[in-house]
Amino acid sequence: MSTDKYLELAFYTLPALITGGVAYYLFDSYFKDQQHTRRWLAQKENQKQALPLRLQAYERMALFLERINPAKLLIRVAPLNDDKVAYQNLLIHHIEQEYEHNLTQQIYITDECWTMVLTAKNTIIQNIRKTTADTTVVDADKLREKILSNLLQDEVATNVALEFLKSEVSQVLG
Numbered sequence: 001m002s003t004d005k006y007l008e009l010a011f012y013t014l015p016a017l018i019t020g021g022v023a024y025y026l027f028d029s030y031f032k033d034q035q036h037t038r039r040w041l042a043q044k045e046n047q048k049q050a051l052p053l054r055l056q057a058y059e060r061m062a063l064f065l066e067r068i069n070p071a072k073l074l075i076r077v078a079p080l081n082d083d084k085v086a087y088q089n090l091l092i093h094h095i096e097q098e099y100e101h102n103l104t105q106q107i108y109i110t111d112e113c114w115t116m117v118l119t120a121k122n123t124i125i126q127n128i129r130k131t132t133a134d135t136t137v138v139d140a141d142k143l144r145e146k147i148l149s150n151l152l153q154d155e156v157a158t159n160v161a162l163e164f165l166k167s168e169v170s171q172v173l174g
Contacts, residue, residue: 050108051172057108058169061117064102065158065165068095068124070147079140087140088132092125113168120161127157 066072077094079087099121106114131137131146 054108054172055169057105058113058165058172060102060105061109061113061165062162064098064105065117065120065162067098068121069156069158070124070127070151071156073124074144074147079144082139082141084132084137084140084143087143088128091128095121095125110168113165116161116164120157123157 073091077091131150132143134146137143137146
């Protein structure tokens, strides 16, 4: 084959290759854009469905924090007898029962918020145990009084966690 034939072949092939390359690039860009659009629409739809679930989880966590707030817990759970350790165990049992009931909500809230809720729960349990260990507390009624008087001195852990929860909900809602 002569050089003229190679040049003629190149003149026919080169535009076809350029046209094919441009077409490939355009189709590739188009399909990627379509895939991105479908993914965005699916994500938008998922957010529409997930927002009510997330808000419900925040509501449940707020209710949990209110129910384990010592002031409300002591009103709701009365001692069965005068034994302060038995009353301590009853209070802790109620807190743990509430916690286990709301355990699944952690998948809908942020890790930081869940940590705040868990810290509030553990702090309240620790305060109940510490108050029970106090030698001036002799029976269940004195334990109730001492826990309530401690509430007046310190900021309640549930209130701190509830404030954090409220600020996070306001961020979720925009």
